[in-house]
Amino acid sequence: MCYFYVMFNVRKRTQHLPFDDRRNVMNSIVDMHFTQSLLDFERTRDREIANWRKQTHLVEFADYFEQQWLKGRYWRWQLYHNPEGYVLTNNPCENLHGGLKHFLQRRKHHMCRLLEKI
Structure with missing residues (x-):
């Protein structure tokens, strides 16, 4: 938990x-x-x-x-x-979400731009 x-x-x-x-x-x-x-x-x-x-x-x-x-x-x-x-969380999705936020510097991108950036 x-x-x-x-x-x-x-x-x-x-x-x-x-x-x-x-x-x-x-x-x-x-x-x-x-x-x-x-x-x-x-x-x-x-x-x-x-x-x-x-x-x-x-x-x-x-x-x-x-x-x-x-x-x-x-x-x-x-x-x-x-x-x-x-990792201290029990949900791998939270880790992925946190990694994406860190990588994208917490900016919101359009989906096409997001996929290009990743």
């Missing part, structure tokens, strides 16, 4: 929370994402989930996050699952 999809869904789920709580939740998830090993991830996860559970208005979100993104079907969104230097 793509990390950005996780963040998108978490952002939708936390819209009703105060700004500081949303920022803390997002920072916690970023910390979990950028861990370097399984042990480091487990320590960070346990610490952040415990912090969320201390705040009564975040208990429901902690349950959601744990069930959906840690124990559910989509659990491989952390960075340490991918070898260093490998």
